[in-house]
Amino acid sequence: MxxxxxxxxxxxxxxxxxxxxxxxxxxxxxxxxxxxxxxxxxxxxxxxxxxxxxxxxxxxxxxxxxxxxxxxxxxxxxxxxxxxxxxxxxxxxxxxxxxxxxxxxxxxxxxxxxxxxxxxxxxxxxxxxxxxxxxxxxxxxxxxxxxxSDMRVRRDICDAYIAAAEELGIPRNPDCNGAMQEGAGYFQLTxxxxxxxxxxxxxxxxxxxxxxxxxxxxxxxxxxxxxxxxxxxxxxxxxxxxxxxxxxxxxxxxxxxxxxxxxxxxxxxxxxxxxxxxxxxxxxxxxxxxxxxxDHLQARSMYRSSVPTLNDEVNNFFRKMLIGVEYILFRRGPMSMGASQAYIFARTSPAMDTPDVQFHIQPLSSDKPGEGLHRYSAFTASVCQLRPESRGxxxxxxxxxxxxxxxxxNYLATHTDQRTIVEGMKLARRLAATKALSPFIVEELDPGAKVKTDEELLVHARNTATTIYHxxxxxxxxxxxxxxxxxxxxxxxxxxxxxxxxxxxxxxxxxxxxxxxxxxxxxxxxxxxxxxxxxxxxxxx
Missing domain, CATH: 3.50.50.60 (FAD/NAD(P)-binding domain)
Structure with missing residues (x-):
């Protein structure tokens, strides 16, 4: 030594x-x-x-x-x-x-x-x-x-989510790090x-x-x-x-x-x-x-899309090359994107003083980072409980x-955590049913139509939810x-x-x-x- x-x-x-x-x-x-x-x-x-x-x-x-x-x-x-x-x-x-x-x-x-x-x-x-x-x-x-800095790419699906939030009474908010967090908008990036x-x-x-x-x-x-x-x-x-x-x-x-x-x-x-x-x-x-x-536990909702998404671009050789060229020349486009593009901070109950869930919106879908995107048009909205009670x-x-x-x-160890993740998934479905967002959706892939009751949603979360790395x-x-x-x-x-x-x-x-x-x-x-x-x-x- x-x-x-x-x-x-x-x-x-x-x-x-x-x-x-x-x-x-x-x-x-x-x-x-x-x-x-x-x-x-x-x-x-x-x-x-x-x-x-x-x-x-x-x-x-x-x-x-x-x-x-x-x-x-x-x-x-x-x-x-x-x-x-x-x-x-x-x-x-x-x-x-x-x-x-x-x-x-x-x-x-x-x-x-x-x-x-x-x-x-x-x-x-x-x-x-x-x-x-x-x-x-x-x-x-x-x-x-x-x-x-601001996001250097915008997507119609993300714009639709922000409009969908407005339909449900969740305000547009271009700065969730400003006067208030509640609302929907595009993330800023480091x-x-x-x-x-x-x-x-x-x-x-x-x-x-x-x-x-x-x-x-x-x-x-x-x-x-x-x-x-x-x-x-x-x-x-x-x-x-x-x-x-x-x-x-x-x-x-x-x-x-x-x-x-x-x-x-x-x-x-x-x-x-x-x-x-x-x-x-x-x-x-x-x-x-x-x-x-x-830790923040996220439950994902994935939807097959009626319009092309980033999945289509990445899985097409020539469009993928164009993405690379756009980034090299202008530092813009999909390669300049963060992990998610749009956010929604919302309350699952009017009794909440401040938002208790956060949505991360992505104009793409995959099983997990590093495994590539699905070979069909789809997009993702994940929701996490902001203030979990469970302690590991x-x-x-x-x-x-x-x-x-x-x-x-020790995820989902308390009733509050269980209720919040279920309510967050139900809010995801209400967003999907709005006039702004529903035209983009062919079907709900995950959790899927067979998952209906609160009990079934909780079981689905236990079987599929994952960390959001916090x-x-x-x-x-x-x-x-x-x-x-x-x-x-x-x-x-x-x-x-x-x-x-x-x-x-x-x-x-x-x-x-x-x-x-x-x-x-x-x-x-x-x-x-x-x-x-x-x-x-x-x-x-």
């Missing part, structure tokens, strides 16, 4: 939050910063083409290719859970959709004791990161590293000139020439090194050997909702009985590690860092006994260690998680730099 030169800060994970931290912390030329990433550099060309998520998800070159345990709520099915293993993390393989969630999400965090995390507190951080194509306003910023703007592209690439910033790829963290209850180093597997890296100030875990709690438990920080079961010595009992797992957990399988943890999502909550922030980090993101009972990624969310935000995770990276940077300034003042006093 060799020892490298000490660093002031070591950030573990070059994902959505980790790249932000590397940028902001290395802005201090007096601080040496090391960013560790288990995956490779983001040189695979499909990473940078928006529609390339079809090539990067389920691809071991860029994806951890995780799988859940058989889940009782899904009738014993195991799901693939893509997670980015590359510079940029999941922001390099995701669907590019820019959604912040509802102001009430963050106000709830504040009500749970997370001082400094209300909507009023975090909105400036969202704006600081952002370069909004439409220009600045009360809710949006310009001049930030993260480009947020894209710049028709190319993916991952966290690595936005935050890391512009500062790679800083002499005080080191980026180490192909570096798998084995464990944190503790002296008493303080983290003083990190052991990593890189270039075929284990290296120990010394840390002078802080380690920041930004490895994501799966790997951050896993690294904690490999280091002896977590649930004592769980670690002992697999032979990991207990250094610090912290029962919330790996608990509180939340993670557990280490062994003390071997190379073995992924066991993932127990795991969170496994190192939750808070002040209760199950909290893993405090509102300053410091791990309870351990010095020199913070967590900054989607795992710290006490409750899942009402929408896609990439933008909120980037915000968490911004917040963590401010907290760490403020602590460093305070320490400097104290030392000088």
């Amino acid at each position: 060799s020892s490298d030169t000490a660093y002031d800060y070591v950030v573990i994970g070059a994902g959505s939050a980790g790249c932000v931290l590397a940028n902001r912390l290395s802005a201090d030329p007096g601080a040496r910063v090391l960013l560790l990433e288990a995956g490779p550099k983001d040189s695979y060309p499909w990473i940078h083409i928006p529609v390339g998520y079809f090539k990067t998800m389920h691809n071991p070159a860029t994806d951890w290719c995780l799988k859940t345990e058989p889940d009782p709520g899904l009738n014993g099915r195991s799901l693939a859970w893509p997670r980015g293993k590359v510079l940029g993390g999941s922001s390099s393989i995701n669907g590019l959709l820019y959604i912040r969630g509802q102001p009430q999400d963050y106000d709830q965090w504040r009500q749970l004791g997370c001082t400094g995390w209300s909507w009023e507190d975090v909105l400036p951080l969202f704006k600081r990161s952002e370069h909004q194509e439409r220009g600045p306003d009360e809710f949006h910023g310009t001049g930030g590293p993260l480009s947020v 894209a710049r000139n028709g190319r993916r703007c991952s966290s690595a592209v936005a935050f890391l690439r512009p500062v790679l020439d800083r002499p005080n910033l080191t980026v180490m790829t192909g570096a798998t963290v084995q464990r944190l090194v503790l002296t008493g209850k303080r983290v003083t180093g990190v052991e990593v597997w890189v270039d075929g050997a284990v290296k120990r890296i010394e840390v002078r100030r802080e380690v920041v875990l930004s490895a994501g909702a799966i790997h951050s709690p896993h690294i904690l438990e490999l280091s002896g920080i977590g649930r004592g009985e769980v670690m002992q079961r697999v032979g990991i010595p207990v250094v610090h009992h912290l029962p919330g590690v790996g608990e509180n797992l939340q 957990r993670l557990e280490p399988r062994s003390s071997d860092p190379r073995q992924a943890p066991a993932i127990h999502p 795991p969170a909550g496994t190192c939750k922030m808070g002040v209760d006994a199950m909290a893993v980090v405090d509102p300053a993101l410091r791990v309870h009972g351990i010095e020199g260690l913070r967590v900054a990624d989607a795992s710290i969310m006490p409750t899942l935000v009402s929408g896609n998680t990439n933008a909120p995770t980037i915000m968490i990276g911004e917040k963590a940077s401010d907290l760490i730099l403020a602590a460093a300034r305070h320490a400097s003042y104290a030392a000088a006093a």
